[in-house]
Amino acid sequence: MALVQYSESESESETESPQRLVKRPRQTSNQPSSLPPLPAAFHDLYASSTRVSVRDDPSLHGGRKRVIPHVEGNWPTHLYLEWYPSKAELSILRDVIDQINDRLDDSTTQLHSLLHSDLGAQLPLHISLSRPVVLRTEQRQPFLEDFQSALRESSIPAFDVTTQSLDCVSNYEKTRWFYVLRADKPEADSLNRLLRLSNRSLARFGQPPLYESSQDVAAVLKSKSPAQPQGSRGTGQTGSDYSHCFHVSLAWSLTGPSSEERERIVSIDLQKVRGLSIRFDCVKVKIGNNVSSIPLLEGTRGLST
Numbered sequence: 001m002a003l004v005q006y007s008e009s010e011s012e013s014e015t016e017s018p019q020r021l022v023k024r025p026r027q028t029s030n031q032p033s034s035l036p037p038l039p040a041a042f043h044d045l046y047a048s049s050t051r052v053s054v055r056d057d058p059s060l061h062g063g064r065k066r067v068i069p070h071v072e073g074n075w076p077t078h079l080y081l082e083w084y085p086s087k088a089e090l091s092i093l094r095d096v097i098d099q100i101n102d103r104l105d106d107s108t109t110q111l112h113s114l115l116h117s118d119l120g121a122q123l124p125l126h127i128s129l130s131r132p133v134v135l136r137t138e139q140r141q142p143f144l145e146d147f148q149s150a151l152r153e154s155s156i157p158a159f160d161v162t163t164q165s166l167d168c169v170s171n172y173e174k175t176r177w178f179y180v181l182r183a184d185k186p187e188a189d190s191l192n193r194l195l196r197l198s199n200r201s202l203a204r205f206g207q208p209p210l211y212e213s214s215q216d217v218a219a220v221l222k223s224k225s226p227a228q229p230q231g232s233r234g235t236g237q238t239g240s241d242y243s244h245c246f247h248v249s250l251a252w253s254l255t256g257p258s259s260e261e262r263e264r265i266v267s268i269d270l271q272k273v274r275g276l277s278i279r280f281d282c283v284k285v286k287i288g289n290n291v292s293s294i295p296l297l298e299g300t301r302g303l304s305t
Contacts, residue, residue: 073137074135074136075134075136075137076132076133076288077130077135077286078130078131078133078286079147079198079286080126080129080130080286081127081194081280081284082284083125083126083127083278084122084124089276092272092276093115093250093273094115096166096270097115097179097251099268100179100251100265103265103267104261109261110253110255111252111253112253113250114250114252125248125249125250127183127191127246127280129210130198130199130207131207131208131209131210139205140287143202144287146201146204147198147201147294150200151197151294154193154197156194157190157296157298158297159279159280160187160277160278161184161186161191162276162277163181163184163273164182164183164184165181165270166179166181166182166265166268166270167180167181168257168262174256177254177255177256177257178252179252179253179265180247180250181247181248182246183248185241189241190280191243191246192242195246198210200220203217203218211245212239216239220239280296281295281298
């Protein structure tokens with residue numbers, strides 16, 4: 001399994017609360033909880049962990065180093081699709097992480113789960129639609145309005161994503177390695193369409209794209225005449241296929257696996273994982289600690305590409 005460049009979108013996200021994996025007996029109990037699930041909007045209110053230091057201190061974050069420093073007037077921004085796995089899905093994902101951990105037994109690699117916080121609270125998983133970028137204070141509302149308008153005009157409906165394979169990838173700085181599930185290309189190419197919307201909206205505010213090259217995004221924006229009527233901004237429904245890039249991270253480590261460990265990871269049983277189907281009905285825009293949930297269309301409208 002070759003090492004591929006990993007997006008900055010998950011390199012230093014403040015929403016991640018690392019959990020060091022400890023060897024323990026596998027849990028076999030699947031007793032359903034008597035408590036109803038929390039409403040989706042509840043998670044947006046508590047999307048950030050408590051800040052315990054005003055400066056970068058890797059010892060507080062499992063050894064991670066911050067890529068985007070805290071600067072007054074700068075707002076870390078991230079666009080993504082969020083997934084809260086069900087209890088049954090969590091069981092499947094925990095089994096995959098346990099299998100990865102088993103194959104790293106004899107190494108110095110310390111695996112950190114992204115499924116739960118140190119206190120045992122479930123954490124959301126996600127598919128990134130942007131890098132971690134920075135907006136200035138005066139850009140926050142104009143950007144959010146621009147992206148909301150672009151998403152509304154795109155008529156992209158809610159869609160399902162399935163997972164296909166396990167991979168290990170690094171961030172751009174090669175300071176962390178992530179164990180990820182690759183996503184299959186969904187119906188109507190919705191992931192690529194959302195990626196282009198995100199990249200073009202961010203480019204209008206001077207921010208770099210995810211996966212695409214800055215030159216390609218700039219060329220598309222330049223080709224759109226400023227005389228176009230409103231509602232015809234060119235939301236980019238055609239372009240290169242980046243389906244091989246989309247993924248969901250399950251765990252991370254500060255060091256990458258050896259070639260022998262990679263070979264052992266390839267043998268992990270993913271039969272149950274390939275049966276997962278993840279429903280996405282909104283796009284999350286996190287600016288600072290504020291999370292906006294922008295709904296996709298319901299039903300089957302907007303399936304043309």
